[in-house]
């Protein structure tokens with residue numbers, strides 16, 4: 001079965017800080033009925049119109065986004081054994097982390113000078129007390145997933161979680177204290193080598209030595225998540241007080257066991273918050289932050305290439321497809337890890353975020369263009385049975401097939417020997433491999449009445465197997 005990537009656009013409201021600066025004009029128009037976004041480019045009178053699966057206005061709150069984007073449907077798929085990915089995409093400060101996570105941040109007071117005598121820059125950190133109404137997709141989905149798993153009858157489940165970030169094109173474990181060390185001089189993270197990606201037989205990239213924790217409840221997952229976001233690289237710049245400098249992927253792996261059939265399935269829910277594309281001039285970043293910008297933009301560039309290539313493939317006719325076969329997944333860590341999600345075997349939802357401010361019209365048009373391309377991408381979700389189940393099922397089928405063949409052969413032998421014994425020569429109209437009790441051809445004899453009880457039993461097994 002193929003299914004398109006679903007795409008939603010969320011236009012955030014103007015922030016108080018923006019209103020104070022007098023930013024109030026927005027050329028972005030949203031039609032909730034038709035699910036269209038209209039935007040007028042600089043110097044042009046006609047508006048560009050983009051159509052999506054979901055559109056969210058600045059008035060839509062977190063719960064409305066969660067419900068209308070049909071996250072529930074995706075969670076049901078995870079419970080059924082399918083992989084699902086939800087990812088937020090957009091320019092820096094457009095509302096990705098708000099949509100995925102929803103926590104309020106504050107700037108931690110600068111650390112006292114270190115022994116080298118330097119002062120650390122104030123670092124954003126989540127506030128101690130959070131308003132649950134602000135919670136984004138991650139806390140809501142984690143809690144709903146556990147509710148669904150617990151409500152499922154006749155089954156058991158195991159959930160594990162892992163949490164990583166891709167920073168400057170290296171992968172770091174946000175749950176491993178050794179993965180992220182603080183610089184003694186200024187408190188900024190000095191990151192170790194990063195974890196390696198390994199390609200495995202089932203056509204997917206895996207991160208080596210990533211910490212994976214068993215979680216019995218949503219609270220346990222959220223505790224790990226809170227631990228991890230404190231390790232995520234964030235920084236303040238002109239466009240965002242708490243800007244994510246890395247892409248993060250929170251992965252929940254679910255093993256569901258059906259007790260009646262003793263079969264199990266493996267699925268995963270990936271919740272991805274991307275770092276935002278940025279123009280260094282607008283963010284006012286320099287030095288280390290400017291280098292981060294370049295790396296963020298580079299990996300997003302490859303992501304856009306993957307989206308463009310796949311959307312071209314799925315839009316063109318079959319003959320033309322061959323020209324486009326190279327999809328540059330391997331050219332960045334991010335796209336390698338999202339290979340199953342974009343053009344692969346997962347259900348996938350992309351939430352593209354828009355800053356309403358007219359100063360970012362070019363960035364918004366770019367976001368809308370790529371989001372629009374993503375609507376053409378088709379995935380082929382598959383149910384991920386335990387590979388052992390498949391082997392057992394295949395062996396059972398093979399066993400049934402062989403028993404059926406054997407029965408047919410025995411019946412044929414029996415039929416021929418009955419003919420020889422009775423001297424009856426009516427065989428001319430019968431096909432050589434016909435199964436006598438269900439034979440459609442007329443004839444004088446009724447051989448089924450001549451079968452022994454054990455033959456009849458074998459015959460009924462064979463017929464049952466056939467059905």
Ligand SMILES: Nc1ncnc2c1ncn2[C@@H]1O[C@H](COP(=O)(O)OP(=O)(O)OP(=O)(O)O)[C@@H](O)[C@H]1O
Nearest residue numbers: 012013092093094095096097098240243244275276
């Ligand atoms: N829908 C919204 N309603 C209210 N405030 C919002 C909304 N979306 C974003 N914000 C606020 O806008 C600011 C920037 O949002 P956020 O940090 O989510 O952006 P981002 O796209 O994740 O940026 P970056 O790529 O730099 O990490 C934050 O203060 C956030 O609280």
